[in-house]
Amino acid sequence: RKLGYAIVGLGSYGLGIIIPQFKNCKNSKLVALVSGDAAKAKRVAQEYGVPEKNLYNYQNYDEIRNNPDIDIVYVCLPVSMHAEYTIRAAKAGKHVLCEKPMAVSSAECESMIAACRQASKKLMIGYRCHFEPYNLEARRIARAGEIGKLRYFRSEHGFNFRDPNAWRLKKALAGGGSMMDIGIYALNAARYMTGEEPTAVYAQETTDRKDPRFREVEDMIGFQLEFPSGVIGSCQSMYSANQNHILLVGDKGRIEMEPATGYQGNRMWVGGNGRDKEVTPPPGPGATQWAGQLDHMAQCVLQDREPIVGGQEGLRDLRIIEAIYQSAREQKRIVLKA
Ligand code: NAD
Known part of the structure; x- marks a missing residue:
């Protein structure tokens, strides 16, 4: 039906x-x-x-x-x-x-x-990445222990914003800048790839407030996520450069994805040596x-x-994003409530 x-x-x-x-x-x-x-x-x-x-x-x-x-x-x-x-x-x-x-x-x-x-x-x-074949396969490989014990997660997500009048650059309409719109892919991936919830965040912001695009919202935020297993997530979010990348490093190998969360054309390499072995994932749950x-x-x-991605999943990301903004503003590490 x-x-x-x-x-x-x-x-x-x-x-x-x-x-x-x-x-x-x-x-x-x-x-x-x-x-x-x-x-x-x-x-x-x-x-x-x-x-x-x-x-x-x-x-x-x-x-x-x-x-x-x-x-x-x-x-x-x-x-x-x-x-x-x-x-x-x-x-x-x-x-x-x-x-x-x-x-x-x-x-x-x-x-x-x-x-x-x-x-x-x-x-x-x-x-949508929870239904995307490359992300599902990377998560399966990581969680099955195929690259060993996870050590760190890295992700850069951004694009170079052109239109200074877009609603995404208005605080009242967007709620924030790159972190809300595109950095959220890195944050959400850090959580679904590791299967863990971060316990603390530390963030730094770099925004040129003289750039007409960034009068109201942030351009670049770098944020670190601490996970209970000891995994560290290092992420960059920006509205001033095109990046779409995920790297998962374990003690027996690595998974690299670039582009990682695109609409199409995603690519993935799995193994011990950089980009030696490219992997094509099995089909996902839908035709797209x-x-x-x-x-x-x-x-x-x-x-x-x-x-599988209900309201609680959106709420968790927003709570972490609020802590990331607070960390950048106050220039200190923020411990997340369990
Ligand atoms: P858009 O600007 O292209 O479309 C927004 C729509 O909202 C337009 O039809 C516009 O007319 C309407 N609108 C109503 N009131 C408005 C107002 N006050 N100001 C501006 N527009 C108003 O934006 P979009 O790229 O389609 O994004 C819409 C939503 O989809 C956002 O939440 C965005 O984060 C999300 N999005 C998700 C993905 C994804 O891959 N999951 C990709 C792009 C956008």
């Missing part, structure tokens, strides 16, 4: 990446659109066969409650709008898939989790990482299971 999705926000991710993926899904179909631009919504609806009665805007959004076609709402809006549109969806009796980062603060994450729990609705966060993600949420609803 296919469950019906409403996509909220027809931007580069919602429209450009997610909507074209329903054709690859087994349990998910596109049934409704929510947009502030009626003409755009109509055009997209025609292209993808969405009935006109299933088009909503931000004002009449709550009326989705009366539409049985919609099972799941997928929030693809700027970060500051995630909490509001998740909570309104839950109150309208819909399950929610919300993009990363989950919200601008851990307090907002907690209110989203509470709203979904109160409405008995599932909440999942759009951590997005189909795997969309269908996982649908299956969780159909089978009454908790998503």
Whole structure:
């Protein structure tokens, strides 16, 4: 059976990446659109066969409650709008898939989790790498001990931001800078690759406040994560250089990925000597990482299971990001609460 999705926000991710993926899904179909631009919504609806009665805007959004076609709402809006549109969806009796980062603060994450729990609705966060074959295989190899006892994790994630007017550079809309948007991939990977939760963080920030892009949010943050096993994570997040890399070093070998978390074209090398042996992973759970993600949420609803990347996963990252910002601001190591 296919469950019906409403996509909220027809931007580069919602429209450009997610909507074209329903054709690859087994349990998910596109049934409704929510947009502030009626003409755009109509055009997209025609292209993808969405009935006109299933088009909503931000004002009449709550009326989705009366539409049985919609099972799941997928929030693809700027970060500051995630909490509001998740909570309104839950109150309208819909399950929610919300993009990363989950919200601008851990307090907002907690209110989203509470709203979904109160409405008995599932909440999942759009951590697509948990459905991406290279990341799944690297995690399997690392956790199976194939590179021995893990010693350290390294990851650099960034891109060179061009548009100084983008919402991602406005603190009120994005909640923060590169750490919230792209550094979160390094942080989340450090957690899922090691299978551990960090106990302390130490971070440094470098931002040129005279650069018109960085009047409100940070450019570069370097952060260290301490894990209970003794593994150290060293990560860089930036909005001023293109980087997409993961390195896991164990006492018997290493796993290197570059690009590590891309939409496509990821590559991985496993072994003892640098990039000697390139590895192609087995297929992931879906035809693509997005189909795997969309269908996982649908299956969780159909089978009454908790998503593997639920609200708690988004909340954990936000709590650590808040500690990273605090560490950079106060120039001291921050111990994380268990
Ligand atoms: P975008 O700017 O391309 O699209 C944002 C959409 O929100 C647009 O349709 C815009 O019209 C709408 N919107 C409504 N109110 C707005 C406001 N006040 N200001 C700006 N836009 C407003 O952004 P995007 O790249 O599509 O990102 C959307 C979400 O998807 C973000 O949470 C982002 O982090 C996430 N994202 C995730 C991935 C991933 O790989 N998982 C990739 C890209 C984006």
